[in-house]
Amino acid sequence: MLKSTYVPSPAVLQPLPAGWTEHKAPTGHTYYYNAETKESTYKRPVAVPAPMKPMDNYHQHQVVPQIKLSDPNVANAFMAQFAPPPPQQQQHGGRGGFGGPGGRGSFQSRPRPQPVDKPRSKVAIPGHEPWVLVYTKYGRRFAYNSAKNASYWRIPEKLMPAILELDKERIRLKALGKSLDEKDEGDKQKSAAGPSPRPATHEDEAPAHDYDSSEYEEVEVTDDEGDEQEDGNAPKRQRTEEPTENQGPVEFTEADIAAQLAAMGADYADDEEGEYYGYDEEMGEGGDAGVLLSEQDTRELFKDLLNDFNINPYSPWEKLIEEGKVFDDPRYTVLGTTRERKEVWEEWSRAKIQQLKEMRAKESKKDPKIPYLALLQEKATPKLYWPEFKRKYKKEEAMKDTKLSDKDREKLYREHINRLKMPQSQLKADLKKLLESVALSALNNTTMVSHLPPQVLGDIRYISLDPQIRDPFVEAYIQGLGPPPADDQLAQEEEDEAAKKRREERKRREKALEERERAVAEEKRRQEKKVRFERAKLREEERELERAMQVGKKGLQSQLGVMDKDAVMDDAALM
Amino acid sequence: MPAIRAASKRKPPPEGFTDIEEDLLIFGNKMKDAQNAPTDNIPKHQAQWPVFQISHQRSRYIYELYYEKEAISKQLYDWLLKNNYADALLIAKWKKQGYEKLCCLRCVQTKETNFNSTCICRVPKAQLKEGQDVQCVSCGCRGCASCD
Numbered sequence: 001m002l003k004s005t006y007v008p009s010p011a012v013l014q015p016l017p018a019g020w021t022e023h024k025a026p027t028g029h030t031y032y033y034n035a036e037t038k039e040s041t042y043k044r045p046v047a048v049p050a051p052m053k054p055m056d057n058y059h060q061h062q063v064v065p066q067i068k069l070s071d072p073n074v075a076n077a078f079m080a081q082f083a084p085p086p087p088q089q090q091q092h093g094g095r096g097g098f099g100g101p102g103g104r105g106s107f108q109s110r111p112r113p114q115p116v117d118k119p120r121s122k123v124a125i126p127g128h129e130p131w132v133l134v135y136t137k138y139g140r141r142f143a144y145n146s147a148k149n150a151s152y153w154r155i156p157e158k159l160m161p162a163i164l165e166l167d168k169e170r171i172r173l174k175a176l177g178k179s180l181d182e183k184d185e186g187d188k189q190k191s192a193a194g195p196s197p198r199p200a201t202h203e204d205e206a207p208a209h210d211y212d213s214s215e216y217e218e219v220e221v222t223d224d225e226g227d228e229q230e231d232g233n234a235p236k237r238q239r240t241e242e243p244t245e246n247q248g249p250v251e252f253t254e255a256d257i258a259a260q261l262a263a264m265g266a267d268y269a270d271d272e273e274g275e276y277y278g279y280d281e282e283m284g285e286g287g288d289a290g291v292l293l294s295e296q297d298t299r300e301l302f303k304d305l306l307n308d309f310n311i312n313p314y315s316p317w318e319k320l321i322e323e324g325k326v327f328d329d330p331r332y333t334v335l336g337t338t339r340e341r342k343e344v345w346e347e348w349s350r351a352k353i354q355q356l357k358e359m360r361a362k363e364s365k366k367d368p369k370i371p372y373l374a375l376l377q378e379k380a381t382p383k384l385y386w387p388e389f390k391r392k393y394k395k396e397e398a399m400k401d402t403k404l405s406d407k408d409r410e411k412l413y414r415e416h417i418n419r420l421k422m423p424q425s426q427l428k429a430d431l432k433k434l435l436e437s438v439a440l441s442a443l444n445n446t447t448m449v450s451h452l453p454p455q456v457l458g459d460i461r462y463i464s465l466d467p468q469i470r471d472p473f474v475e476a477y478i479q480g481l482g483p484p485p486a487d488d489q490l491a492q493e494e495e496d497e498a499a500k501k502r503r504e505e506r507k508r509r510e511k512a513l514e515e516r517e518r519a520v521a522e523e524k525r526r527q528e529k530k531v532r533f534e535r536a537k538l539r540e541e542e543r544e545l546e547r548a549m550q551v552g553k554k555g556l557q558s559q560l561g562v563m564d565k566d567a568v569m570d571d572a573a574l575m
Numbered sequence: 576m577p578a579i580r581a582a583s584k585r586k587p588p589p590e591g592f593t594d595i596e597e598d599l600l601i602f603g604n605k606m607k608d609a610q611n612a613p614t615d616n617i618p619k620h621q622a623q624w625p626v627f628q629i630s631h632q633r634s635r636y637i638y639e640l641y642y643e644k645e646a647i648s649k650q651l652y653d654w655l656l657k658n659n660y661a662d663a664l665l666i667a668k669w670k671k672q673g674y675e676k677l678c679c680l681r682c683v684q685t686k687e688t689n690f691n692s693t694c695i696c697r698v699p700k701a702q703l704k705e706g707q708d709v710q711c712v713s714c715g716c717r718g719c720a721s722c723d
């Protein structure tokens with residue numbers, strides 16, 4: 001017990017993921033609490049380790065020649081060399097992104113303040129070269145097939161899993177990334193952005209490719225299929241023009257964007273995965289999804305859990321914690337603290353023990369004589385003396401039951417043998433007397449001969465007659481009886497009703513728990529998005545700094561020449 | 576044949592023992608493990624801490640079953656005390672005001688401690704300096720004042 005309650009050396013523990021804190025339970029156990037999601041667990045949460053994929057790690061994913069891509073101008077110059085970029089080069093980009101500073105276009109209130117959107121960065125979609133995901137200045141994105149030279153606002157379904165992976169990576173990166181320190185800053189900017197209440201630009205990790213500069217390739221997305229605009233449900237398909245160098249940026253017009261938004265919005269509105277259509281959901285605090293669980297419900301759910309896991313109510317609390325088998329059940333964390341859990345456990349174990357006691361009391365009323373008399377009926381014979389009988393049948397359960405003393409057994413044996421010598425008429429009269437002594441509620445015309453009440457079965461008079469004579473006799477007697485008293489039936493029905501109510505009650509709170517779990521997951525998702533958003537803000541600030549240190553055009557090109565020859569990875573530059 | 580006679584005379588445990596038999600066995604095994612655990616690189620005064628703590632937990636377990644949950648009968652409780660499953664003297668202390676959480680008897684025996692006073696673990700948290708972490712020498716207790 002002690003061993004398991006000792007906390008392992010902190011040296012072997014990994015740092016906790018963002019949002020988690022370590023606490024000590026009154027039991028001495030260490031547990032972990034996430035203030036954001038209100039989760040608590042005994043299992044030390046770990047940041048999901050990034051799998052070894054090129055896109056996973058900031059420091060490793062670059063497959064492109066060494067270039068200071070963090071400098072947008074360098075990046076642009078680099079991009080310009082590959083127009084259109086060969087597929088394997090598409091790996092480049094990916095990180096170091098940002099949402100545009102004014103990128104708060106919202107599809108609820110149309111992006112009136114900034115009607116001009118343009119491609120800003122792109123990231124290769126792993127496994128789907130030459131497809132790239134292009135981010136716009138306003139933080140929207142579209143899929144671009146560089147081989148076919150076609151763009152799609154509506155991301156083709158076959159790309160979804162890969163993009164989902166990309167997004168997951170970004171979410172994972174958040175664990176390694178910055179905290180929400182800049183939150184306030186972000187909120188301020190949000191409100192400064194004007195009338196749009198739903199900021200839509202939260203894409204981060206976009207590649208450092210600035211299309212603003214006129215000398216580089218422009219990916220131009222124009223709406224050349226305007227007829228589709230009317231159909232809100234039709235996937236919006238856009239073509240790009242042949243990319244040419246040194247051409248001025250072609251802008252989205254307000255109408256274009258409005259149409260795109262309308263087309264996307266229709267799908268987006270009821271789509272859980274809305275962000276894959278180019279938008280993140282609102283960043284609001286939210287999370288107040290209807291939680292239907294009352295405090296009583298949470299307690300009952302915890303008790304259900306204890307019952308379902310067949311927890312021994314006599315066992316100490318520490319055992320429950322040490323075994324830990326209930327930890328993974330959502331009903332375990334339905335109570336927020338260990339103190340509460342212990343309290344409910346105590347209440348539960350007390351009641352449960354009481355219940356068991358009552359059951360046992362009922363059971364002990366089951367006369368231990370009954371199985372013994374049944375044995376006598378079957379095996380006892382005047383030919384055997386008690387010691388012989390005892391030895392012969394010592395293995396029988398009825399002979400071992402400690403609730404009946406050997407003295408009593410012997411006495412019953414002798415009495416039974418004596419009664420076997422009595423005339424049948426006498427035995428029948430005795431049996432009738434016995435049956436008449438039983439109340440109508442226990443013995444009536446609905447009683448089955450195979451299920452006689454204990455007071456009959458535990459009486460020596462019952463076994464004196466041979467069953468072949470006895471049973472028809474009892475049967476005849478029962479048929480002459482009246483029906484069971486009415487209130488008995490009523491009591492039975494009431495009991496059934498109560499059981500039904502209990503079942504329904506349980507179903508209801510389990511459903512409420514499910515609901516709450518869903519709300520928690522939703523809140524988690526929100527938080528993740530928030531983190532991504534904050535991260536994007538941070539990147540944008542970095543970006544501003546970099547812009548301030550822009551290299552001259554000439555110097556840049558000569559720099560590029562050198563890099564081209566010396567194609568070595570440089571990841572640190574991206575940070 | 577004295578051995579056989581003794582065996583036949585041994586009384587079975589009172590009713591209800593089967594309810595707690597398994598958990599008592601677990602405690603028993605833990606106790607054995609603790610007693611047999613190597614103590615080579617553990618400071619001498621710490622070597623017996625696990626034994627004290629398991630003994631405390633087992634006594635507490637029985638105490639709660641009898642006094643708080645009324646889960647076991649008087650006969651069974653007495654039988655458990657008689658058979659050393661619980662420390663009757665320690666339980667006697669728990670029933671006294673101010674000693675409800677006492678860790679072990681040593682911690683209230685003034686003579687054995689260095690300062691001729693009760694153990695540091697008996698001092699309420701409120702009277703300690705902020706953030707002061709205490710652990711008593713005799714049983715490893717980190718604080719067992721009733722008001723904590």
Ligand SMILES: [Zn+2]
Nearest residue numbers: 678696716719
């Ligand atoms: Zn103490």
Ligand SMILES: [Zn+2]
Nearest residue numbers: 678679682714
């Ligand atoms: Zn102590």
